[in-house]
Amino acid sequence: MAVDLRPSQALKLLHDFNFEVVRDDDRDLSARQITILLTVYLDPPPHTVRGLAAKLNVTKPVITRALDTMGRMEILQRRRDPSDRRNVLVQRTVKGALYVERLADLMAAKAKELPL
Amino acid sequence: MAVDLRPSQALKLLHDFNFEVVRDDDRDLSARQITILLTVYLDPPPHTVRGLAAKLNVTKPVITRALDTMGRMEILQRRRDPSDRRNVLVQRTVKGALYVERLADLMAAKAKELPL
DNA sequence: CTGAAATGATACGGCTCCGAAACGATCTTT
DNA sequence: AAAGATCGTTTCGGAGCCGTATCATTTCAG
Numbered sequence: 001m002a003v004d005l006r007p008s009q010a011l012k013l014l015h016d017f018n019f020e021v022v023r024d025d026d027r028d029l030s031a032r033q034i035t036i037l038l039t040v041y042l043d044p045p046p047h048t049v050r051g052l053a054a055k056l057n058v059t060k061p062v063i064t065r066a067l068d069t070m071g072r073m074e075i076l077q078r079r080r081d082p083s084d085r086r087n088v089l090v091q092r093t094v095k096g097a098l099y100v101e102r103l104a105d106l107m108a109a110k111a112k113e114l115p116l
Numbered sequence: 117m118a119v120d121l122r123p124s125q126a127l128k129l130l131h132d133f134n135f136e137v138v139r140d141d142d143r144d145l146s147a148r149q150i151t152i153l154l155t156v157y158l159d160p161p162p163h164t165v166r167g168l169a170a171k172l173n174v175t176k177p178v179i180t181r182a183l184d185t186m187g188r189m190e191i192l193q194r195r196r197d198p199s200d201r202r203n204v205l206v207q208r209t210v211k212g213a214l215y216v217e218r219l220a221d222l223m224a225a226k227a228k229e230l231p232l
Numbered sequence: 233c234t235g236a237a238a239t240g241a242t243a244c245g246g247c248t249c250c251g252a253a254a255c256g257a258t259c260t261t262t
Numbered sequence: 263a264a265a266g267a268t269c270g271t272t273t274c275g276g277a278g279c280c281g282t283a284t285c286a287t288t289t290c291a292g
Contacts, residue, residue, distance in 0.1 A: 038131035
């Protein structure tokens with residue numbers, strides 16, 4: 001129980017963060033895509049399509065399509081599992097790490113600006 | 117400078133919050149829609165289509181369509197400005213207030229669970 | 233009173249995403 | 263090796279959202 005955030009502060013933080021993302025990027029990821037991305041970057045590997053789908057409670061094609069999109073953006077990467085070639089391993093990329101880091105910094109900055 | 121949130125905590129908070137939203141709602145609002153919604157609920161009125169578009173740096177049809185969608189969800193409401201009938205005033209609803217409150221509580225709860 | 237300006241809504245073509253179902257490739261079992 | 267199971271992808275029809283351009287309504291200026 002570390003960070004004490006009142007609901008009104010949470011709301012403002014949520015607004016300010018989204019506001020910044022919307023203003024900067026013409027292209028914004030959906031909540032699903034963000035969750036997939038952050039899951040890959042926060043949870044220990046390996047990450048498979050099926051595993052991500054089960055964890056996020058969505059269908060497999062949702063993951064496949066999100067990987068198509070974020071693969072094109074080069075923030076996530078597919079690789080075949082050598083030990084079981086049916087599996088696809090979802091991996092991080094350098095560009096993706098920078099992207100995620102930017103999100104984290106932006107959120108931390110917005111939190112710092114919150115009124116008491 | 118109230119809330120101290122390290123980037124790694126911000127990332128986990130962002131993940132946990134989105135994770136919960138994605139798991140619960142089959143239909144999730146876009147970053148733009150959330151920003152519009154929270155702007156109406158946080159900034160002082162009046163809110164017009166043109167004003168919101170300028171503030172968020174998007175085109176007017178984006179606002180109109182978002183109002184269509186969130187109007188159907190009954191979390192935002194249109195009303196004609198009586199003093200200048202060209203304007204549309206965007207207003208809160210009871211249902212919308214509950215929706216926003218739920219977002220705030222969820223985020224605050226997830227912040228409380230963050231590791232030090 | 234008439235034409236210009238302002239406001240929000242709409243039409244359009246294009247793109248992305250959705251869930252369900254079917255599919256090919258790969259392993260596992262027999 | 264044949265049959266079945268598992269995994270990720272693709273297809274399909276349908277829906278939402280995008281930006282540009284245009285439209286109807288309302289107000290304002292001359």
